[in-house]
Amino acid sequence: MRSSDHNGTVLAKxxxxxxxxxxxxxxxxxxxxxxxxxxxxxxxxxxxxxPLVMPINIATEILIFGIFAMAANLLIGTAGLYxxxxxxxxxTGGYAAGYLLAHGWTSLPLALVVACGSGxxxxxxxxxxxxxxxxxxxxxxxxxFNQLVYYIVYSWRSVTGGEDGLAGIRRPVLELPFxxxxxxxxxxxxxxxxxxxxxxxxxxxxxxVNSPFGLVLAASRQNSRRTVSLGYPxxxxxxxxxxxxxxxxxxxGALFAMLYRIMPIDSVHWTGSAYVVFMVVIGGQRNMxxxxxxxxxxxxxxxxxxxxxxxxxxLLGVFVIxxxxxxxxxxxGFVSKLSSWTVKGRGQRQC
Amino acid sequence: xLAQNQIVLAADRLSKRFGGNTVVDQVSIAFAKGRLHxxxxxxxxxxTTLFNLLTRDLIPDSGAIRLGATDITDLTPDRxxxxxxxxxxxxxxxxLDMSARENVWVAAYRARGGNPFVFWRQVTRFAExxxxxxxxxxxxxxxxxxxxxxRELSYGDQRLLELAVTLAxxxxxxxxxxxxxxxxxxxxxxxxRVILALKGEFSIIMIEHNVGIVMDLSDxxxxxxxxxxxxxxxxxxxxxxxxxxxxxxxx
Numbered sequence: 078m079r080s081s082d083h084n085g086t087v088l089a090k091x092x093x094x095x096x097x098x099x100x101x102x103x104x105x106x107x108x109x110x111x112x113x114x115x116x117x118x119x120x121x122x123x124x125x126x127x128p129l130v131m132p133i134n135i136a137t138e139i140l141i142f143g144i145f146a147m148a149a150n151l152l153i154g155t156a157g158l159y160x161x162x163x164x165x166x167x168x169t170g171g172y173a174a175g176y177l178l179a180h181g182w183t184s185l186p187l188a189l190v191v192a193c194g195s196g197x198x199x200x201x202x203x204x205x206x207x208x209x210x211x212x213x214x215x216x217x218x219x220x221x222f223n224q225l226v227y228y229i230v231y232s233w234r235s236v237t238g239g240e241d242g243l244a245g246i247r248r249p250v251l252e253l254p255f256x257x258x259x260x261x262x263x264x265x266x267x268x269x270x271x272x273x274x275x276x277x278x279x280x281x282x283x284x285x286v287n288s289p290f291g292l293v294l295a296a297s298r299q300n301s302r303r304t305v306s307l308g309y310p311x312x313x314x315x316x317x318x319x320x321x322x323x324x325x326x327x328x329x330g331a332l333f334a335m336l337y338r339i340m341p342i343d344s345v346h347w348t349g350s351a352y353v354v355f356m357v358v359i360g361g362q363r364n365m366x367x368x369x370x371x372x373x374x375x376x377x378x379x380x381x382x383x384x385x386x387x388x389x390x391x392l393l394g395v396f397v398i399x400x401x402x403x404x405x406x407x408x409x410g411f412v413s414k415l416s417s418w419t420v421k422g423r424g425q426r427q428c
Numbered sequence: 429x430l431a432q433n434q435i436v437l438a439a440d441r442l443s444k445r446f447g448g449n450t451v452v453d454q455v456s457i458a459f460a461k462g463r464l465h466x467x468x469x470x471x472x473x474x475x476t477t478l479f480n481l482l483t484r485d486l487i488p489d490s491g492a493i494r495l496g497a498t499d500i501t502d503l504t505p506d507r508x509x510x511x512x513x514x515x516x517x518x519x520x521x522x523x524l525d526m527s528a529r530e531n532v533w534v535a536a537y538r539a540r541g542g543n544p545f546v547f548w549r550q551v552t553r554f555a556e557x558x559x560x561x562x563x564x565x566x567x568x569x570x571x572x573x574x575x576x577x578x579r580e581l582s583y584g585d586q587r588l589l590e591l592a593v594t595l596a597x598x599x600x601x602x603x604x605x606x607x608x609x610x611x612x613x614x615x616x617x618x619x620x621r622v623i624l625a626l627k628g629e630f631s632i633i634m635i636e637h638n639v640g641i642v643m644d645l646s647d648x649x650x651x652x653x654x655x656x657x658x659x660x661x662x663x664x665x666x667x668x669x670x671x672x673x674x675x676x677x678x679x
Contacts, residue, residue: 289537289546289554296523296534303521306483307597308509308538317545 120279120366124272133264134336135380139373140268140275141332146356146368147282148325153354154362155286156318157298159212161350162203162219163326165226168345170196170327172230172237175246175334185249185261185270188331196327197320199226204319208312223347230345243340261335271332278325283365285321294318355397361407370408435496436461436601436631437513442481442491444474451477453655454491459601464623464632466642468666469652475635476518478652479603482633483515484508495600510538512600516590518609518635524579528570528589529561531578535596536561564596568622584615591622602626604634608641620645643667 128136145167152158170192178188207218230237237243248267251259261267285291297304297311305311334340343349352375360371378396382389404411438458444451452474459465467475480486482493484505492501500508514535523531530551537557538544552558565574568588573581578589587607594602607623608616620641626632627645636642642649642663649666651659659665659672666672 284550285547287550287552288548289542289544289551291547292526292530292551293534293537293544295525299523299525300521302485303517303523304534305506306485306509306515307535307593308506309544310506314544 121276124275128265128268131377133268135376137264137268137271137336138333139376140271141329141336142353142356142372142376143369144275144278144332145326145329145353146360146372147278147365148322148329149353150357150362150365150368151282151285151294151318151322151325153357154364154367155291155298156294156315158208158315158319159216159354160219160319160322161216161347161354162221162223162226163322163353164345164347164349165203165223166196166200166323166326167330167333167349167353168226168230168340169199169330170324171330171334171340171344172243173327174331175243175340176236178247178249178335179243179245183247183250185251188249188335189274189328192327192331193324194327196330197324200320200323200326201316204316204323208316208319220347220350223345223350227342227345227347230342237340237342240342242342243334244338246334246338246340248335248338267336271336274328274332278328279365279369282325286365290314290317357407359397359400359407361404361409361411363406363410363413367407367409374408434460435494437482437496437633438494439478439482440492440494442478442493443489444477444481444486445489451655452481452488455652455655455657457650457657457660459631459633460648461631462628463647464627464634464645465648465650466634466636466646467650467652468636468639468642468672472654473652474655475652476605477655479515479605479633479635483513483603509597512598513603514594514597514599514601515603516594516605516607518605520583520586520590522578522586522589522593524577526578527575528565528578528581528585528592529574531589532561532564532592532596533557535593536564536598539596539598561596564592567595568592582615584611584618587611587615587619588622591619591626595626599630601631601633604632604636606635606637608636608638616641 124140127139145163149160149163152160152163173195174188174192177191182188203219203222207215207222210218231239233239248261250261251270253259259266261270286295293304293309294314296307297309297314301311330340330344333344356371356375357368358371359374360369361367375393378393379389382392386392400407406414435458438456440456442455443453455474455478457478467478469475477486481488484493484500484503484507488501492499494500495508495511495513498511500511503511523534526534533551537554540557540560542554542557562571562574565571568591570585570588570592573585578586581589587610591604591607594604604623608619611619616638623632623634623645634642634645646663649659649661649663650657651666651669651672659669661669
């Protein structure tokens with residue numbers, strides 16, 4: 078009597094196969110206070126040191142793609158939704174904010190709210206139409222919508238600049254009452270802005286993954302039918318996660334537009350969607366640090382390989398394959414496995 | 429016939445076809461409050477499909493389902509679950525990447541009216557849910573393995589955890605789909621003791637192939653074959669029933 082099973086669950090299962098450890102769990106669960114403190118100091122320290130060891134724009138790019146990859150990991154690692162259309166939301170946010178900033182608007186909060194809102198809105202539209210499809214069908218649908226958005230951007234020259242990209246973007250200004258106004262024309266102050274948004278995103282997402290919302294989302298990844306039978310509206314939860322990820326991707330896109338003062342058409346191409354999935358896979362899905370490490374390694378390697386060889390994507394591809402084949406839990410999963418060999422015993426959870 | 433106020437769940441001429449196959453054919457069945465009612469039948473008799481219809485995992489082609497006095501035929505499965513219909517599955521459907529504690533927490537949270545759209549407050553901060561979830565683990569003797577990832581548990585422990593999850597739902601009625609499938613006789617005995625302990629406190633509907641367990645535990649038995657009810661009665665009556673012997677016991 079298994080005829081009642083959804084035909085798609087089998088596919089979804091096989092895709093999830095390599096993920097062995099939940100993204101909900103060990104790392105992010107508030108354990109001893111000191112461990113959390115050390116972790117936070119470590120991350121803040123790393124963010125402060127980053128621009129000292131590499132060109133500052135590369136460091137900024139790592140933070141921007143870190144934000145983008147963390148948002149993608151809410152879908153991949155926590156919800157088990159393999160979206161191959163995230164670049165559409167990154168691009169939407171970038172173009173929307175970029176358009177305002179290229180046409181005389183200067184307010185930072187406005188640019189961010191518009192990026193967030195437009196990314197989330199397009200994600201809601203795509204999500205409503207694709208969230209009930211399972212496994213490979215979901216992937217293909219998100220991919221197709223990404224292509225759709227790409228061609229809209231490509232053909233709507235008057236607004237988007239078509240294949241030349243949207244140029245003439247000016248960095249916004251933050252006006253604070255009583256304090257004065259901050260400009261981000263200087264790359265160091267722009268890096269500071271990116272770090273604040275990066276850390277805020279990380280805090281929000283880590284908390285979200287360990288909230289009832291995140292735990293139920295992780296439950297529906299592991300067994301969606303069971304989660305429904307416990308009384309949860311799984312498709313609605315997944316849709317909300319999809320919209321949240323889209324909104325955050327929109328913010329990342331806006332920062333990217335501000336960084337180089339141009340929104341290139343490539344940023345909304347489906348390859349961007351594939352890259353962010355690679356970042357998550359390289360770094361590891363079990364916590365929010367994984368995708369950030371993945372983004373850093375990916376961007377660093379991209380730079381390195383492109384200096385070595387003009388056909389650098391080939392090298393990058395080989396690297397991704399090697400990581401996927403040898404480290405199913407990504408770099409972060411590998412490191413914590415190493416440390417669990419040296420430090421015996423697991424932390425107790427308290428829920 | 430049962431008095432109306434004693435019926436906790438009832439199906440009225442329920443049918444389900446897959447293609448040209450009528451898997452559940454005009455089944456009418458009533459489950460009484462506080463009783464353990466087993467459904468017996470050979471493979472392909474339509475037992476699990478009947479369960480899937482009762483929980484609305486499947487949409488019936490015709491017929492009606494009532495939970496107490498409420499018609500639930502047109503509700504979604506998550507709504508039906510929230511009205512107190514809890515089930516365990518034939519194949520273990522616990523969350524393998526979580527601990528036993530987290531598994532039970534997810535069930536307990538919703539049963540206590542928890543809103544899944546809480547984004548900021550941490551799972552660890554819900555003391556009442558935590559205690560209720562823990563008491564369900566305690567009841568099934570799973571406290572010692574509460575923090576072990578479920579993937580590492582024995583199959584027997586996973587089945588018991590599945591029962592703990594079902595209990596955590598604070599159900600009005602429990603549907604058990606082959607609770608001892610795939611277990612060693614020793615593990616099956618453990619599960620049987622647990623079900624015996626729950627009996628009377630909950631209304632239970634059970635699909636089970638282990639005839640010994642069915643005969644020992646059931647208050648009532650319905651026998652199905654080829655999608656239809658062929659017999660209904662006490663364990664004693666069923667044992668004596670000729671049609672049943674032919675259809676099921678094969679003698």
